[in-house]
Amino acid sequence: MNPALPAGLWCGLLLGAQLLRARALGRRPLFAPAAGDPAAGVRYAFTGAMLPWAKESVRLNPGSYAAGIAYHLGIAAAFALVFVPSRALAALALLGALAGCSLLAKRIVMPHLRGLSNADDFVSNALATAFAGIAAAGPATSRILPWACAALLVYIPLGKIRHCAFFFLSRYHLGAFFGRRGTFPPAAQERLHG
Amino acid sequence: MVETIDLEKGLQAFRARLGEADAAHLNACVHCGLCAQSCHYYRMDPQLENVPARKLDLVAQVFRRHFTVLGRLGLQGAALDDAMAKAWLDAVYGRCSLCGRCSLNCTVGINLPRVFKAARAALTAMGLAPADLQATVDNSLRHGNNMAITREDWVETVDWLQDELRAETGDPLAEMPMDRHGAKILFTVNPREPKFFPLSLQASAKVFWAAGEDWTLASEGWDLTNYGLFNCNDKEAGTITQSLVDAMERLGCETLVIGECGHGFASARWEGPEWLQAAYPFKVRSFLEVMDEYLEQGRIRVDPGMNTKAVTLHDPCNLVRHGGVTEPQRRILAKTVSCFREMTPNRAENFCCGGGGGQLAMGAYKERRMRSGGMKAQQIRDSGAKVVVAPCHNCIDQLSELNKEYKLNVQIKTVAEMVADALVTEPPTGEP
Numbered sequence: 269m270n271p272a273l274p275a276g277l278w279c280g281l282l283l284g285a286q287l288l289r290a291r292a293l294g295r296r297p298l299f300a301p302a303a304g305d306p307a308a309g310v311r312y313a314f315t316g317a318m319l320p321w322a323k324e325s326v327r328l329n330p331g332s333y334a335a336g337i338a339y340h341l342g343i344a345a346a347f348a349l350v351f352v353p354s355r356a357l358a359a360l361a362l363l364g365a366l367a368g369c370s371l372l373a374k375r376i377v378m379p380h381l382r383g384l385s386n387a388d389d390f391v392s393n394a395l396a397t398a399f400a401g402i403a404a405a406g407p408a409t410s411r412i413l414p415w416a417c418a419a420l421l422v423y424i425p426l427g428k429i430r431h432c433a434f435f436f437l438s439r440y441h442l443g444a445f446f447g448r449r450g451t452f453p454p455a456a457q458e459r460l461h462g
Numbered sequence: 463m464v465e466t467i468d469l470e471k472g473l474q475a476f477r478a479r480l481g482e483a484d485a486a487h488l489n490a491c492v493h494c495g496l497c498a499q500s501c502h503y504y505r506m507d508p509q510l511e512n513v514p515a516r517k518l519d520l521v522a523q524v525f526r527r528h529f530t531v532l533g534r535l536g537l538q539g540a541a542l543d544d545a546m547a548k549a550w551l552d553a554v555y556g557r558c559s560l561c562g563r564c565s566l567n568c569t570v571g572i573n574l575p576r577v578f579k580a581a582r583a584a585l586t587a588m589g590l591a592p593a594d595l596q597a598t599v600d601n602s603l604r605h606g607n608n609m610a611i612t613r614e615d616w617v618e619t620v621d622w623l624q625d626e627l628r629a630e631t632g633d634p635l636a637e638m639p640m641d642r643h644g645a646k647i648l649f650t651v652n653p654r655e656p657k658f659f660p661l662s663l664q665a666s667a668k669v670f671w672a673a674g675e676d677w678t679l680a681s682e683g684w685d686l687t688n689y690g691l692f693n694c695n696d697k698e699a700g701t702i703t704q705s706l707v708d709a710m711e712r713l714g715c716e717t718l719v720i721g722e723c724g725h726g727f728a729s730a731r732w733e734g735p736e737w738l739q740a741a742y743p744f745k746v747r748s749f750l751e752v753m754d755e756y757l758e759q760g761r762i763r764v765d766p767g768m769n770t771k772a773v774t775l776h777d778p779c780n781l782v783r784h785g786g787v788t789e790p791q792r793r794i795l796a797k798t799v800s801c802f803r804e805m806t807p808n809r810a811e812n813f814c815c816g817g818g819g820g821q822l823a824m825g826a827y828k829e830r831r832m833r834s835g836g837m838k839a840q841q842i843r844d845s846g847a848k849v850v851v852a853p854c855h856n857c858i859d860q861l862s863e864l865n866k867e868y869k870l871n872v873q874i875k876t877v878a879e880m881v882a883d884a885l886v887t888e889p890p891t892g893e894p
Contacts, residue, residue, distance in 0.1 A: 289530075290485035299735035303786045313571055324811060325496040325567035332496060336569065381495040383510035384519070389493050426532070428492050431570060437486035439571035445483075446566075449732065450786030451810050 272350055275418035282425035283433045290437065302448045309447015313439045316453060332374065338367035343396050346403035350417045353406060362404035368397030388427040395420045396429065467588050469542055473528060475587035476542075479580035479694075480529065487572045488525045491518055497574075500567035502813050502837040503557050503830065514564035514574050517553040520546070521581045542584075551590055554578040556827045559834070560692070561779040561814035575784075583694035591693045592824040598689045602702045607685035609653040617681055619656040623664045630664070631671060631887065638667045641713060642678035648715040649677050649749070650686035650706060650730075652723045652855040659855070665882035666721060669753055672885050673761040677719075683709025686726035691733060691780075692820030699729070700737035706730060710744050717745045719752055722876045724778030724854035725818070728785050748781065750853055753881055754790035757797055764884035769799040771873075773880070774847035776805070776838070776861065777812035778854035791853050791877050798884040799849075805841040813837040815852075817860025832867055835860060839868035849873045851880055
């Protein structure tokens with residue numbers, strides 16, 4: 269049996285339990301009348317707010333943003349490669365692995381990022397980068413690819429890669445908050461950077 | 463201090479704040495570090511302790527240890543102990559003005575101030591809120607305003623300002639009504655105005671006078687400030703909010719108008735109903751929205767030729783990013799000044815002046831406050847403006863200090879002062 273399947277089940281169950289646990293903490297009813305549309309804020313949070321020009325943090329770090337995009341696409345491609353061989357996906361996975369290496373190097377080199385890092389940051393990066401690299405190297409690595417995939421899946425709910433689920437919940441709440449306040453989405457005339 | 467901290471009380475207060483959104487935010491950080499440059503503390507002092515993700519991590523560690531299965535098994539997180547409480551204090555009171563700029567720049571979308579407020583609530587419950595900040599809250603609870611101004615002094619100050627208004631306008635019927643029952647608007651002010659900036663209050667009154675507004679001040683329940691927003695004690699914050707609600711009910715007014723104060727607006731408009739767990743039976747508006755409407759409806763007329771110096775505008779975080787009031791002040795200034803220059807960046811992307819989050823009331827962190835304010839000082843300098851308009855009295859205090867510290871050589875004014883200076887009024891016809 270492909271070890272990725274039980275690992276995937278483990279990952280899904282634990283992430284699901286964590287999300288349910290978060291949900292069980294509840295949402296407070298809100299009494300102040302909204303100034304904007306929370307739904308529009310959520311839509312913006314998942315679209316315009318994620319675009320490079322919408323964030324100063326990205327404008328100042330375009331390389332990291334690009335590496336992050338490549339990393340996530342590469343990992344997604346690697347998951348697909350567990351089931352479907354494809355040269356295009358392998359190229360994407362290779363790009364992701366290289367991006368993962370660059371982000372790891374950045375974490376080691378930059379003082380504030382190094383100080384911010386803990387073992388989980390390195391283990392998470394190592395597992396995801398190795399997985400993408402092994403997937404990219406197929407078919408030579410086809411025997412170990414399911415195991416690399418399983419290792420990553422087992423680790424996901426235990427470390428920071430759980431953000432693959434909480435990212436959506438976090439952005440949803442941020443969008444709803446700023447949407448309600450009328451901050452999201454910014455009107456076209458409000459986008460002025462001097 | 464170490465012996466007296468009631469950690470269990472802190473955990474209970476922290477737990478009481480946690481909801482689905484908090485759990486999401488506390489589980490989502492990937493330590494990418496891209497939030498660093500969005501923080502004015504880090505920009506002006508690039509050390510690890512000023513990185514927003516680092517501050518978040520301290521809170522997340524405790525969340526994981528005490529409120530997750532893996533944490534309870536001792537596999538993740540760190541316990542809330544005396545050392546961690548001190549670390550929290552330094553991080554969420556000493557290195558954060560709750561401005562929320564990091565939230566907009568977070569790659570994941572974490573609402574960091576929301577989490578930091580939960581940590582502040584825990585520290586306050588443990589008796590660790592900075593004493594001078596807590597004293598400000600206590601003043602409001604005991605005296606009805608955060609500067610302990612007596613009712614007599616408040617009423618006398620308004621009487622005196624009314625005389626000044628009559629002299630300035632030449633209208634012997636110009637009024638600053640007190641406790642006028644049934645007035646359309648109850649106008650609330652920051653105690654700094656009667657105490658230190660009476661001309662700012664007089665300017666607001668002049669705008670009301672020019673618009674022919676049916677308004678009143680209250681002899682009790684007149685303070686718009688609420689430092690419960692900063693010590694994050696919801697009960698105390700609710701009690702302070704209740705005094706505004708009581709004044710509205712007592713006077714039977716239709717709309718509560720919040721003078722130029724960022725945290726006061728956020729407290730009354732956004733947080734107050736949540737603290738009280740009830741919707742208000744009246745509207746809450748910023749004075750900026752009211753003045754904007756006066757201009758739009760032609761109720762007041764202004765001459766931009768009266769304000770010829772180059773003007774820039776500071777965006778208070780609680781009014782703009784967290785309050786959603788972004789454009790009224792710009793529309794007003796577009797009509798009342800002849801040379802307006804935006805800061806870069808501006809609106810929701812503005813930098814905090816450094817005085818937010820109650821920092822002005824926390825003496826222990828003054829040096830950090832002044833250093834972090836360097837971002838705003840640079841923005842002002844770069845704008846080339848000679849007048850900085852700030853629709854928030856906390857910001858005005860901080861900007862005034864920055865003005866001296868960074869030798870900016872600018873004037874700091876409220877929006878109402880700019881409008882009052884530009885008012886075009888008919889010759890008075892009233893009789894004394």
